[in-house]
Amino acid sequence: MEKNLEFPDLLRLIDERSTAFRAAVSSAPSLDVPVPTCPEWTLFDLVKHLGGGDRFWAAILGAGPADAPPAEATAARAALEVPREREALLAWMAASTQLLLSALREAGPDAGCWAWWSALQTPRTSGGVARHRVQESAVHTYDAQLAAGAPQPLPAEVALDGVEEFLFTCVATPSAWPHKPTAFDFQTAEGRSWRLTVDGDGARSTRIPAPTAATGEDSDAAGASIHGTASELVLYLYDRIPADSLHVDGDAGLLDLLRVWEPEE
Numbered sequence: 072m073e074k075n076l077e078f079p080d081l082l083r084l085i086d087e088r089s090t091a092f093r094a095a096v097s098s099a100p101s102l103d104v105p106v107p108t109c110p111e112w113t114l115f116d117l118v119k120h121l122g123g124g125d126r127f128w129a130a131i132l133g134a135g136p137a138d139a140p141p142a143e144a145t146a147a148r149a150a151l152e153v154p155r156e157r158e159a160l161l162a163w164m165a166a167s168t169q170l171l172l173s174a175l176r177e178a179g180p181d182a183g184c185w186a187w188w189s190a191l192q193t194p195r196t197s198g199g200v201a202r203h204r205v206q207e208s209a210v211h212t213y214d215a216q217l218a219a220g221a222p223q224p225l226p227a228e229v230a231l232d233g234v235e236e237f238l239f240t241c242v243a244t245p246s247a248w249p250h251k252p253t254a255f256d257f258q259t260a261e262g263r264s265w266r267l268t269v270d271g272d273g274a275r276s277t278r279i280p281a282p283t284a285a286t287g288e289d290s291d292a293a294g295a296s297i298h299g300t301a302s303e304l305v306l307y308l309y310d311r312i313p314a315d316s317l318h319v320d321g322d323a324g325l326l327d328l329l330r331v332w333e334p335e336e
Contacts, residue, residue: 073231073263073278075202075232075235076202076205076228076232078175078179078180078198078201080228081175081198081201081202081204081205082172082175082176082201084205084208084209084228084229085168085171085172085175085201085204085205085208086168086172087226088205088208088209088212088229089121089125089164089165089168089208091212091216092121092164092208092211092212092215093161093164093165095212095215095216095218095219095221096114096118096157096160096161096164096215096219097157097161098219098221099114099215099218099219099220100219101114102114102115102118102155102157102160103115104218104219105218106214106215106217106218107217107218108213108214108217108310108311109214114215114218114219115155115160117211117214117215117218118153118160118161118164118215119151119153120211121164121167121207121208121211122153122163122164122167122168123148123151123153123167124204124207125167125168125170125171125204126144126147126148126151126167126170126171127140127144127145127147127148128171128174128200128204129170129171129173129174130143130144130147130174131144131184131185131186131200132171132174132175132177132178132182132184132197132200133174133177133178134184134185135182135183135184136183136184136185137184137185138185139185140185168208171204174197175197175200175201178197179197180196180197180198180201181196181197181198182196182197183195183196184196184197184200186199186200188203188240188241188243189243189244189245191243191244191245191273191275192238192239192240192243192275192276193236193239193240193243199240202232202236202240203236203240205229205232205233205236206229206232206233206236206237206305206309209225209226209229209230209233209305210225210305210306210309210311213225213306213311214311224300224302224303225301225302225305225306227261227301227302229305230300230301230302230304230305231259231261231263231301233301233304233305233308234257234259234263234265234301234304234305234308235263235265235276235278237305237308237309238257238265238267238276238308239276241308242267242274242276243273243274243275243276244273244274244334245272245273246273246274246334246335247270247271247272247273248269248270248271248273248274248332249332250269250328252268252269252270252271253268253269253270253293253294253295253325254266254267254268254269254292254293254294255267255269255293255294255295255296255297255325255326255329256279256293256295256296256297257296257297257304258281258296258297258298259298259299259300259301259304260298260299260300260301261300261301262281263278263281263301264278264279264280264281265277265278265279266279266292266293269329273334274334293321294321294322294325295319295320295321295322295323295325295326296319296320296321297314297317297318297319297326298317298318298319298320299316299317299318303316303317304317314326
């Protein structure tokens with residue numbers, strides 16, 4: 072069974088994705104180019120969002136366990152002012168990432184903190200924050216590359232962790248699924264697979280064996296099975312590419328129900 076990425080690996084990947092993000096911004100013709108995957112945003116807006124997010128989470132980590140984000144951090148993010156000249160903006164972005172990494176190193180992987188997600192499958196800890204920020208940085212790097220005209224797949228190491236991270240963080244909930252119970256299988260070309268089960272007890276995901284004739288896996292148990300590379304699956308889950316970019320077996324309409332579901336928690 073594959074292990075989760077270790078905390079030092081998560082910090083390394085945040086740094087690597089931030090570097091790739093800044094490279095994409097540097098290569099773009101202008102900070103005013105639109106970001107196709109973030110409607111109404113320019114590349115400047117995207118930099119402000121990601122760098123502001125790094126600073127926001129650094130403040131959250133520094134505040135320790137809490138029932139809400141620190142008021143000062145929320146106010147600072149709302150009033151965020153950033154440089155408009157490209158080189159200064161890139162330097163600000165690099166400093167933002169270093170603030171986040173410093174806060175993560177100081178906290179260590181197990182420190183408690185506020186987080187917006189259910190603690191059902193992802194802990195509200197600095198380790199959970201680090202794992203999620205890898206994906207935030209990776210997906211927004213793709214956004215920046217797309218705006219610059221040279222999109223690249225997410226690195227395999229990032230994407231393989233990203234499918235599970237999304238399912239465990241963004242989907243897991245104790246809120247009841249309002250439709251007939253079903254399951255979704257997410258199967259990567261690289262060989263890792265997960266099953267998302269939704270029913271009256273909510274939504275939770277588990278790793279499953281890669282589908283082969285030898286596993287005896289019941290292919291009919293899932294209402295829909297989604298196949299693609301790990302990068303494609305992460306980009307689909309974050310609404311960057313449509314479902315028809317992937318191979319879907321079963322009832323594709325279930326994906327629409329999943330997409331519009333808004334759990335109470």
